[in-house]
Every structure is written in structure tokens, then in C-alpha cells.
Amino acid sequence: AYEKLWLALALVLIVGFIGTITYGAAGAGIEMIDDEGGTVDPATLDQHPKFGDPGIERTGENSYDVYVVARQFVFEPGTTQPLRVPADSTVTFHVTAADVIHGFEVVGTNANTMAIPGQVSEFTVQFEEPGEYGMLCNEYCGSGHHVMEGKIVVM
Ligand code: CUA
Structure with missing residues (x-):
């Protein structure tokens, strides 16, 4: 009993x-949403239709998909040049890693996920006001971990 x-x-x-x-x-x-795509082959990531040339893609009037590849020690897009999104938009991030496990955090928000080789993590963020957000890797990923960051510019 x-x-x-x-x-x-x-x-x-x-x-x-x-x-x-x-x-x-x-x-x-x-809003955090469930990962539906699930998996991706890290060996052929460069030829992947989305992750091969990662970036932003418009999916509706105010909605966008963003594909992000984390690798030692950069976010693509985000590190070399900022990721630019319009204000008042809903952005779904699809995040994977090319080499080892990384983290992907939008600083100052609770948008935070792990970037894992072979897996696609997804979450959706509402960007309302223009401004700048940092991107941060929050999983130890090697000697350059502490400099692995990027920027999101909401226009
Ligand atoms: Cu990438 Cu820590």
C-alpha cells in the first residue's frame, strides 16, 4: 500500500x-518549444541545406528561423558579424554544434540551450524592442571557451 x-x-x-x-x-x-527536427549528421554538416550556410531565414510576416552552428570558438552567425533581427519578431533558433558540446545562451534572457554535435536544439524567442543582446557559450568547450561569444542586434 x-x-x-x-x-x-x-x-x-x-x-x-x-x-x-x-x-x-x-x-x-x-517560449521554449520541443525539438522536432531532432538530429543532424555532424560529418556532413557543411553540406546540410540549413546548417551548411547558417543564418537567418524569413518564415512569415514577423517570424524568422535562425540556424546556428557552434564550433570552437565561434557562433555562426553571431561571432564574426552580429545576427540582425527586426524588432517585434518571433525567432526560432535551431542550434547544433560542429565539434564538441557548446552552450548557447542569449544573455539577459532565459533562452539557453546546449549545442550538441548530432542534435538540433530549438527554442523560440520574442524580440520586442530594438537593442543588443550578447550570445554566450556556457559549456566548457576548450581553451577558447571564455572568448566564445557573439552578438544579436535587434533593429
Ligand atoms: Cu563553446 Cu564553451
Whole structure:
């Protein structure tokens, strides 16, 4: 009889945690969505229709897809030149890594994911006001980890 009680208690806790996470993400006006694409072959990343030449792509009146490749020690796009998005737009990021595990964080927001070779992480961000945001790698990825950063310019 006790097993059932513990099981029920565990379920309540799990549901509670999920609720907290969902509420936390929605509270900041940033929506995290599930990864649907899932996987990508790191060996042929350069020939991939999206990740081969990563960048921004318009998908609707105010919506964009952004494909980001993280590699030691740059974000493409973002590091060499800033990623530019219009204000008042909804941007879905698709993030992968070319070599080792990196992080991808939009500084000052809770938009934050891991960039993993072979996997595509997706999340959606609402950019309302013009301004600048930093991009940051927050997973240790080698000697240049601390300089791995980029910039997003909301125009
Ligand atoms: Cu890339 Cu740390």
C-alpha cells in the first residue's frame, strides 16, 4: 500500500516541477518549444541545406528561423558579424554544434540551450524592442571557451 502512496507523491512532484519550468519560461515572454527536427549528421554538416550556410531565414510576416552552428570558438552567425533581427519578431533558433558540446545562451534572457554535435536544439524567442543582446557559450568547450561569444542586434 505504501508503494502506491510513494508513487503518487512522486508523480505530484514531477507534475509540479514541469509546471514550474513551463511557468518560468512563459513568465519571461520567451517560449521554449520541443525539438522536432531532432538530429543532424555532424560529418556532413557543411553540406546540410540549413546548417551548411547558417543564418537567418524569413518564415512569415514577423517570424524568422535562425540556424546556428557552434564550433570552437565561434557562433555562426553571431561571432564574426552580429545576427540582425527586426524588432517585434518571433525567432526560432535551431542550434547544433560542429565539434564538441557548446552552450548557447542569449544573455539577459532565459533562452539557453546546449549545442550538441548530432542534435538540433530549438527554442523560440520574442524580440520586442530594438537593442543588443550578447550570445554566450556556457559549456566548457576548450581553451577558447571564455572568448566564445557573439552578438544579436535587434533593429
Ligand atoms: Cu563553446 Cu564553451
